[in-house]
Amino acid sequence: MMTDPGTTPSQTVGPFLSIGMEWLHDPYVVPKGTPGAFWIRGLLVDGAGTPVPDGIVETWQADPQGRFDHPDDPRGAVARTDGFRGFARSMTNAAGEWGVFTVRPGSLPALDGGTEAPHLDVTVMARGMLQRVVTRIYFAGDDRNAADPALSTVDPSRRATLIAQPADDGYRFDIYLQGDSETAFFAV
Template structure:
């Protein structure tokens, strides 16, 4: 038997656009769904330059705090057409947009409540693995969220989406001053 060296790490891009996209990717719900919102923003690097070949992926609960998954202990989402999962490539200006429903609060195994949030993964060139963050909403009570409470108070703002016409704005800064908080999962 021959000893083989491990395969070296590779960055995530630039092949994201070849195999990871599909037409309905940015639509967690169909256009015209009652209560639909759009979460949009830009992905940029530490110097503020747009990341034009990133992929933003989301996973979330529905407005009742249920996931579109048969293993949700409260039962799967009852929202017609709600997938819970979206995927959007960034544009030439680093922009992305996901059409979805605003999520509800979630119970934790310890009996606490997590504020409404969207789980986000970002894949991009130069990254050896995805980076993971969360989107919280400025117009929700986030004070008791147990995950957000673990983040330094002066950095929590990087996880808050702000209301804009028809939805929310959430920019992702991959490094440097104002870097979005990323979680080690």
């Protein structure tokens, strides 16, 4: 007679993110004191509504003129001398809080000949996730959001999950991995 072994634990990447990647933590896209710089801060929340204490939020963005110091920029790479990195990585703390210090990016040319609204590309990794998830952060009150080709592909009822809201020291952007408030993620 066979007995039910019960539920087995799910596969997980374990608590290795902070062990293996903490030395790469740098939340500064621009140096402290950069004119116009601000924080984007938020929570990383799991499907049960619990903050995720062992996660990573990475951002990649254009500079204020909408340019990248990268060979894949179709207009050519722009060498930087002002400390702008375009990339930041923030580890979540015990309360699931993350933050990056940045400047507002410029608009980008879209593949269809139009323009992309200013945004940050975001990768999220966390314990229990075998694959990263990818999303974007747009800015509340920017009229260019309405014509953004990527944002327009998101169900209208979920677009607000991609819009950072003004806060005292910059913007607030909470990331929900699952549940009723789940952030819209892109298949890449």
